[in-house]
Amino acid sequence: LRTSQSAISQTLRNLEDRIGIKLLSRTTRSVAPTEAGEYLLNLLQPAIEEIENGINQISALKNDPAGTLRISADEYGIQSVLWPAVEKVIQQFPKISVEIISDYGLVDIVQGRFDAGLRRGGLVSKDMIALQVSKPIQMLTVATKEFLARYGHPKHPKDLVEYQCINLRLPTHGELYRWQFTKQGKTQIITVNAKIVFTTLSPVLQAARSGVGIAYLPIDMVQPYIESGELEETLKDWRHSYEPYHLYYPHRREQAPLLNILIDALKENFNKK
Template sequence: MKENLHDLQAFMIVAQERSFTRAAAKLGTSQSAISQTLRNLEERIGIKLLSRTTRSVSPTEAGEYLLNMIQPALEDIEHGINQISALRKNPTGTLRINADEYAIQSFLWSAIEKIIKKYPEISIEITSDYGLIDIVDGRFDAGIRRGGLVSKDMIAVRISDGISMLAVATPEYLNQKGRPKHPTDLIEHDCVNLRLPTHGALFRWQFTKNNKTQSVKIDAKIVFTTLSPVLQAVRSGVGIAYLPIDMVQAYIENGELEEILKDWRHSYEPYHLYYPHRREQAPLLNILINALKEKL
């Protein structure tokens, strides 16, 4: 069994990397040792698992079947060993988190800062992504998204209040181009918007008044895939942007930006940290959840 687990792990890494060289580097061994390990495994089970050429390596049909069977199990074993270290007095291990840029800046970082000061042997890996990825397939411990975007098969923990969105521009731009009175007036203005990677569509701006919400499709003059350059662009005076209140409040207070359509201000649902059911009791994850709850 011990020999099988070792060889299966090597097979999984080679199949994922599609390269003996990269797999050897990842496992800290030589290319020839990896190659011999895979030959031994194939001889032992009596079937070819990898197709090899001088330029590439890829799983055979049997190899793909085996990879799909063993990958979740081996990753769960690795995750379990990593997580159980958190039961020590000085927990160690790595937490891998997927979150969008705004959540990292507004909610996650202050919790992470607290964790790394209190538990210096814990490592944190954060991937900034506005796409709706599969965190299990991506081998993340948890993700952070607005509540309505979290899959129903995940456990979700609220980590923020509702997110108020403001339409803003510089006074200079508004003095020159005029101040919209209604959300549909935005169609005639220069706007800066966000393109969402999951579907490739532009972010639709929503406005609410008297409990009625109106969605506006913005034909943006400038488009980004993250919010920070949107803020930078609107501060330069090129048009109107739609941003979370905590990103623009200071600039409104000092007069650099001006909120428009104040009577139509819309709030999105709170952000949640979410994770798979099988990781419900993971100690490292509990450390993160507790730090986020303290901030809330």
């Protein structure tokens, strides 16, 4: 512990003064525990061993990280940002386990015993450390070519109220998702006519591919289907971008070894994009 013998002796004397009992019998030639000192040592020995084991385990994390990370994130953040980083972590460090809880709300990660949360920038609590780990999220309005050929393209976001749309109901507060559109600095927020409603994004995409309506989805979810010709973008001049994703966590976890491993993987992926 890099503590001098004189400092230890003074600490023990202070303890003796505090409790009013001699713990050590001192002579000019030797120092030995008194009966009370021996009793106290026996009481404290398990705790001392536990502390020593804890220090050894933490030291071992430097060379052989092990343990469980608990992360809260929404579905799209898991798919597009979190999972690619987690995949790297568990491949590189086999003794690390990861538990991911899907939730659209802003979760109290301290109360929920999470190591960190992943949310869009504007949804992150101000008292947390927030690390940007994605680019802004560009949203596209899409449908099948057959649907748009049959019903025509909307010319303005307000026209969507006349179309069958596929929407998302946010489970955190039960409201339907309101679609945002931006053109030349002006934003329109539209409550669409929801023919079909889901609580996660994956079935929204599936329904759009089935040709039952217009959907509002992140670009990387729909880009492959646009390139293949299965889906077509409409209202191209009205694309809107949401704030990028941030990993957020309490200040006291800034030096947590497992969390830092995940942060490094997220940074690496972000810098490659």
